Structures are given as structure tokens and as C-alpha cells.
Amino acid sequence: LYGQGARWRTTGGSLGTNYGRASAILRAAIPVAAPTWRLGLEVGGGTTWGTAPLQRSWFLGGAHTLRGYPASSALGSSFARGRLELARTFEIVTLSTFTDVGWAGLRSEFSGDDLLYGVGLGGSVLDGLIRLDLSHGLNGPAKQFRIDLNLDALL
Numbered sequence: 339l340y341g342q343g344a345r346w347r348t349t350g351g352s353l354g355t356n357y358g359r360a361s362a363i364l365r366a367a368i369p370v371a372a373p374t375w376r377l378g379l380e381v382g383g384g385t386t387w388g389t390a391p392l393q394r395s396w397f398l399g400g401a402h403t404l405r406g407y408p409a410s411s412a413l414g415s416s417f418a419r420g421r422l423e424l425a426r427t428f429e430i431v432t433l434s435t436f437t438d439v440g441w442a443g444l445r446s447e448f449s450g451d452d453l454l455y456g457v458g459l460g461g462s463v464l465d466g467l468i469r470l471d472l473s474h475g476l477n478g479p480a481k482q483f484r485i486d487l488n489l490d491a492l493l
Contacts, residue, residue, distance in 0.1 A: 355388050355389040356388050357386060357387060357388030357389055357390040357394070358386070358387045358388060359384060359385065359386040359387070359390060359394065359396075360384060360385065361382060361383065361384025361385075361396070361417075362382060362383065362384070363380065363381070363382035364379075364380065364381050364382065365378070365379070365380045366378070366379045366380075367379075370424070373427070374426060374427050374428070375424070375425070375426055375427070376424075376425050376427065377422070377423070377424055377425075378421065378422070378423035378424075378425060378434075378436075379420075379421065379422060379423075380419075380420060380421040381419070381420045381421075382417075382418070382419050382420070383416075383417060383418040383419070384396055384416065384417050385415065385416040385417075385445055386415040386416065390415065395413045395414060395415060395442075396413065396414060396415070396416065396417035396442050397409065397410045397412075397413045397442070398410075398411060398412040398413070398417055398419060398440040398441075398442045398454070399411035399412060399480070400486070401471060401484075401486035401488050402488075403419060403438075403440060404419060404438050404439075404440040404454060404456060405436070405438045405456045405458055405471055405473035405484065405486065406438065406454075406455075406456025406457065406458060406473040406474050406475030406476065406481060406482065406483075406484060407440075407454060407456060407475045407478070407480050407481060407482060407484075408480060408482060408484075411454065411475075411478070411480040412440060412441060412442035412443070412454060413442050413443075414442040414443035414444055415443075415444055415445065416442065416443065416444065416445040416448070417440065417441065417442040418440070418441050418448070419438070419439065419440035419441070420438070420439050420440075421436060421437070421438050421439075422436065422437050423435070423436035423437075423460070424436075425460075427465075430463060430464055431461065431462070431463055432461065432462045432463075432465065432466070433459075433460070433461050434459070434460045434461070434462075435457075435458070435459055435460075436457065436458055436459075436460060436471075436473075437455065437456065437457045437458075438455070438456045438457075438473075439453050439454065439455050439456075440453070440454050441453050441454065454475065454476075454477060454478045454480075454481075455475070455476040455477055456473050456474060456475045456476060456481075457473065457474060457476060458471055458472050458473030458474060459471070459472050460472070466490065467489065467490060468487075468488075468489060469487070469488045469489075470485070470486070470487050470488075471484075471485070471486045471488070472484075472485055473486070
């Protein structure tokens with residue numbers, strides 16, 4: 339869970355507006371065929387109240403939020419995202435297949451037609467200490483084939 343409240347000042351030194359924002363992310367790793375197969379799930383969402391500066395928008399894209407898209411492919415005052423991953427674990431290596439979905443924008447303009455989807459394959463060493471993902475965005479103008487290398491990426 340994450341929450342933030344602030345008063346934003348304009349560059350002229352006069353007082354701006356108050357804003358607040360909150361988000362929640364839920365992650366679960368569920369054994370499917372113990373001990374070698376597991377299902378990873380992640381869902382999250384967040385919103386902003388008031389008028390926040392652009393740098394306090396929610397940004398989706400990249401290895402940590404929406405694989406298959408570059409950073410900041412989707413941004414706005416609200417977001418929703420999810421991940422699903424099926425992984426096969428070995429002694430020190432894990433191989434997985436995954437899909438990500440995400441949206442960011444104005445809360446009042448949410449539409450399922452605007453969701454961005456990505457799919458891919460991943461591999462990690464030492465239970466996620468080092469992770470390599472090959473992903474591809476499936477829709478939208480910013481979709482890409484991406485290779486991401488991360489340290490400490492458990493899901």
C-alpha cells in the first residue's frame with residue numbers, strides 16, 4: 339500500500355493546489371505442482387485526487403510495470419495493471435512464461451479498449467536475484483520487442 343499527500347506550489351512562488359494519491363499492489367506466488375511449478379499473480383491500481391504535477395503521474399511501461407513497452411508508454415492520474423506468470427523452478431534456475439496488462443489515464447476515461455497487453459518468456463537465477471525477460475507488446479503504438487535484465491526481480 340502506498341499513499342501520499344502534498345501541496346504543490348507553482349513556479350512563481352504562489353500556492354498551487356493540494357493533491358493526494360494512493361495505490362495498492364497485491365502479489366501472490368501459488369504452488370501449482372509443488373515443488374517445481376508455481377503461478378505468480380500481481381494486480382494493482384492507483385489514483386490521484388486534486389491536480390498533481392506531471393512528475394506525480396502514474397507511469398506504466400518497462401520491466402517492473404508493463405513488459406513489452408518502453409517506460410512511460412502509458413501515464414495518467416490513475417492506473418490499473420495486472421500480471422500472470424507460470425514458472426518452472428529447477429535447482430538454481432527458473433523459467434517462465436508471462437503476460438502483463440495495464441492502463442493509465444484519467445479515471446473518468448477508463449475503457450477496456452485502451453488496455454495494453456504484453457507477453458513473453460523469462461528466466462532467472464537464484465530465485466529472481468538475476469532475471470532476463472524477452473517480451474513483446476501486443477497492441478498500441480508503443481508496442482515493442484524488448485529484452486530486460488533485472489536484479490532482484492521476483493515477479
